[in-house]
Amino acid sequence: MQSSSTLGFQRSFDVIRNANLTIMRRFSDPVSVLEFLHRGTEAPERKNDVLGALVEAAQADHQTASCAQTLVLLALWPGLDAVRRRLIWRWKLAPEDVAAEVMGTACKAIAGMDLTRVGRIAATLLRNVERDIGRALLREADRHEQHSPIDPDQLPLNAASEDPRESEANLTREVEALIGRDARLVLSVAWEGLTQSEAGAALGLSEAAARKRFQRATHRLRDALH
Incomplete structure (x- = not known):
């Protein structure tokens, strides 16, 4: 900044x-x-x-x-911060180490992105950053025989698919498992770039109701990822 x-x-x-x-x-x-x-x-x-x-x-x-x-x-900062939080939660690592790794990997992902093969740039970059760091951590854990029980390639959020609708469905299911019915509201804002009022209107909610439910849902999601 x-x-x-x-x-x-x-x-x-x-x-x-x-x-x-x-x-x-x-x-x-x-x-x-x-x-x-x-x-x-x-x-x-x-x-x-x-x-x-x-x-x-x-x-x-x-x-x-x-x-x-x-x-x-x-x-991409909000999404990168969410990636950082998930990595800390899943791998139990020092926050400052994960932050540096996320930034470095994001820069590499930006430099190497093939725009002719990418539809949704933000979603692809965030998914690739989380996937690549997860793979590196898994290799490191293998070397030290301190295996994480979570393989990043098996996580629905990281599952690469040629069909973007399948990836979005996987993400929706994972977020729903964490926060319930307001997953669609949160994803419409964080994933699709809608405002809270636009996302709420699509779900039949008033602007005030959408704002309150979004705030409660993001608090639940933040608590779940810590």
Whole structure:
């Protein structure tokens, strides 16, 4: 966040914006991008297009790549933090070690993502980060004969599928097992990028009811993952 507030970062952002005006024209600064991705009411497909433009810029051999990578990390921050919490819960590791591993793995995932083969960029990046760290931890546990009972490749959340609907169904089942009926509300916000009021309206809830149920559900989920 500190680096994104500098004049140099703004200049790099202007270069990225001018290089892809079709998608980035509407954004005057990095804050407007993050506001759009975190709280905007646009369709998830439009948000996915913006993330795609940023990932493409992050992979470019140019001085603006660091700016684009930082914006992708900040855009995915809520999801990356959820990955961090799950890894701590499942593997009983020091939080600071997991945080560093999540950041490093996320940067590698951004650099290596093949945009021609990816539909939902945010979901794919988060899933790959959690899967890759889980595999590395499992290999480390094997070496020390301290096997975790959970194989990351067997977790529904991490199950890679060519059918995105199957992956989403697996995720829904796992979250429902933790928090019950409000899983769909939470996932609509965290996974699909809807606002709380939009997600609530899709479920027939008023804005106030959706907000209260979302808050209660996220508290239950946070408690379950600790």
